[in-house]
Amino acid sequence: MRYSLYPGCTLKTKAKVFEETALEAAEALGLEMVELEEWQCCGAVYPLAKDEYFPLLSPVRSLAAAGERGEKLVTLCAACHHVFKRANHAIKGDREAREKVTGYLEVDYAGDVEVVHYLEVLKNEVGFDRIREKVKSPLEGKKLAAYYGCLLLRPEKEMHFDDPENPTILEDFIRSLGAEAVQYPYRTDCCGAYLSITEEGLARDTVGKILKSAQRNGVEGLVVACPLCHYNLAKYQESLTDTRGGEGIPVHYFTELLAQALAEGPAEEERT
Amino acid sequence: MKRVGVFVCWCGSNIAATVDIERVIAAARKMPNVVYASDNKYMCSELGQASIRESIEKENITRVVIASCSPRMHENTFRKTVAAAGLNPFYLEIANIREHCSWVHKEGEVGTVKAISLVRTAVAKAARNEPLTPSSLQITKRALVIGAGIAGIQAALDIADSGYQVDLVEKEPSIGGRMAQLDKTFPTLDCSACILTPKMVDVAQHDNITLHTYSVVEKVDGYVGNFTATIRKKSRGIDMEKCTGCGICYEKCPVKVDSEFEAGMAKRRAIYVPFPQAVPNKPVIDRENCRYFTQGKCKVCQKLCPAGAVDYELEDEVLTVEYGAIVVATGFDILDLQAYGEYGYGKHPDVLTSLEFERLVNASGPTGGKILRPSDGKPPRTVAFIQCVGSRDQAKGKAYCSKVCCMYTAKHAILLREKVPGAKPIVFYIDVRTPGKDYEEFYNRATDEYGATYIRGQVGKVYPEGDRLIIRGVDSLSARPVELEVDMVVLAVAVTARADAAGVGRMLGITTNAHQFFNEAHPKLRPVETHSAGIYLAGMCQGPKDIPEAVAQASAAAVKVVGLLNKDSLVGNPTVANVDESMCSGCLECTQVCPYDAIKEKSITERRGRETLTRTVAEVNEGLCQGCGACSVACRPGANNLKGFTNEQILAEVDAVCL
Amino acid sequence: MKVTTDTICSDLLKEVEEYSGEKVASCIQCGKCSGGCPMLEAMDLLPHQVMRLAQLGLKEDIMKSKTLWVCASCFTCAARCQRDLDLSKVMEGFRVIQLRQKGGNTMHPRQLTPEQLKDAPQQAIISGFRKYSK
Structure with missing residues (x-):
């Protein structure tokens, strides 16, 4: 098609x-x-x-x-x-x-x-089961977590994307690549969006909450579908420094992981 | 030549202050067929009525127009007046010049012109009024009560105590309904089962009550005084005569499924008695889950039964019974929480509905009355109660207030503190509504004596952190964010009409509102009647209400039933549809539009020349017809006419206004 | 500001409904919007308070509130509102009342840092200007 x-x-x-x-x-x-x-x-x-x-x-x-x-x-x-x-x-x-x-x-x-x-093409037209079959380098042992943000989910009446409070599409996606999908409460909370331009402190706080919650739940990588979420989540990683000595949580576009898992040969450690 | 008399009422200053009575009378005297017109300060008074009677005789009046208040108010009064003067009561026509005129027009000129117009239409119609005679209907002296929760039980007992036979039909294997599932009842904290079970036993033992449990009403035909109901008694797979209720059969049943009575908090077997105080206290086989019915083998219960009462071959029994009156008491459900992901119900075991919490508190419930967390079996130290989950929610839930949640949540806060000493109840609310005797005082006890903290603010999100639950919300009064760590969350879920209420309504010919609650005939003055004569409402099926209200409504419905059954015969309403068979084309469009199922097809045979022809025509059942007129509008050849409101009469009224 | 007959009888509800399409009058102050707002701690007026002040006609208090500018239009409140109100539209309504005035813009190109210009995604900068200037 x-x-x-x-x-x-x-x-x-x-x-x-x-x-x-x-x-x-x-x-x-x-x-x-x-x-x-x-x-x-x-x-x-x-x-x-x-x-x-x-x-x-x-x-x-x-x-x-x-x-x-x-x-x-x-x-x-x-x-x-x-x-x-x-x-x-x-x-x-x-x-x-x-x-x-x-x-x-x-x-x-x-x-x-x-x-x-x-993501909807992957879910509804390819099917996560078929993706699982096509994966050549499964992301086994990886503890990944979805970060949905706002814009895909809300308002549900117009987006019709997933359950706005308990979405599952990204978790299903993560599992289809062979990784573990970790749940944490802040995955549908706003990252601060464009406030990172005007209200840096506020964006740092909101991202901090998301990252810390992910960290408490043992997340090793966040999966996103929005460049602005990606920017904010990657930019304010210093929120974690006090607890993890500078080590952050990598942020991936879902397509990066998909391409990596579908590619031949041993999985590369980190593409980003 | 019809001789019309017009009588204009002042209604004190109600009409006379706005409408120029003199001008109305002068105008009336010039209207076609009018031979007499006069006025009176209060036409409904004894003097006013006497003046009407005298004028009818003196002036030889044959049709009467009274310009006064709404016919809803005094049509019956004046029909009697007209009848007393020797005329057919349906020769009367009322021009409503109060509610439709003087009360809504403050300006005299407009009011007067409109009053004259209204009188002219009434005169035009009255001149075409034909004599109508009500029919007389017999009454079957037996009542049907559908649903055996507290409302149905109360209605059945009251009717039976008045000396009439009652059939009480319940779709579950036991009577008792929702009240049987509750622990304590507000505001007195008496044990629900302790006050309900004596009534359940009374029902079982009453000479005038026939109990049909595990049964459904499949069809209702007929009309007030003469209903015919088809009742399916589903097979329990148990010979009720032989069964002693010993309980051995279900001990070894290998199937375990969620117990409906325990709101899914415990398991039951495929052969089971729903709860210890069930009436009848005899088991039922759930054929959808029974291993014998699903896989063809097992029969453990049959082998164990010492009385030989288990019989898999027993079939449903279908009864057809006649009734004079019906009470609908089909109860309620609670809202499905699918749309409320923010509260985490179904995702975290320690997020419960109030009904589940009710079972958790109940001494005969799954934990023996100990409040324990489903996740780890530990008693909770802090419990958050969230009210209005789905109630007062125009977006995802129900726009209405569920009425009982404020009070039962206060009860839950009290019971938590009583059962788990030192535990902290925290209640999130929008408004606390306590309109009822001793209700506000009860709520005050929850805050003053039982340490419940009330936070005004709807919760934003509930999510797990470790083995506890985090609640994010706000205290809207102090405008402070709220973030709580709690051990359990209890959701006061909206009550809803039964999922099948609209279907039941169609079967009975009664209507439901936008939320599928059954409609009463008048929200204030006829709260237990429906628009279908002889069918009454009791309990939550009509709208959210608490136990005292449900019981009061049930007794009220019972009085209506008894009042009906006490009569020797019923006077029918003569303003019913009538089919002129010579004009009827047999298209049966009228049968499609009739909301009361009162029109059926019929074959007639007639001679045309030398031939004998058989053709289809419509026939109105005058007992069922409520005189709404939908059929006469739908009738293309104009064969269908509403007596007292014929096409000719209506057109004459329109002409009188327009020409 | 004090609530007076004049504030209650003012046209503020009509005005904000014109801009937002939302019936602010139907808010029952349940607080669910504030309960879930991720920007709550940076707000001087909580979302439900903005709704209340609008109902009372206290326009000045709303217009000088920081809340309007820290709302990120994440639609969490709209997804949960029991009266089916979209508060992000209400906030936008109040924002445009200011932005459409002369000199009403609250974001200017010169305030972008070189670092932001280098790293921030176009999406962020365009969104920012769309929200904070007209």
């Missing part, structure tokens, strides 16, 4: 490895993912004020371009996924939004391009 792939800004710059490993793994799984030609930044945040239609223009333009290809649109970055799903929801359910946005863009778009996250 062929999919359109939407990489987003960050995957072309600060998080290149996220896209590279996603494509590597897709090839190993026989998934054809072709980058959308006409794409631009999704806007990074979904506009929450009721009268803000302007920030919908960019995501809807990309969605409309994807619509012409007639394929499912696969996302990797949690923020892009969030914005696309919600933009679709707005275009479908809010007539005023649809008329204003599509009228301005001069496109005919009704919100019906199916936006799926790469």
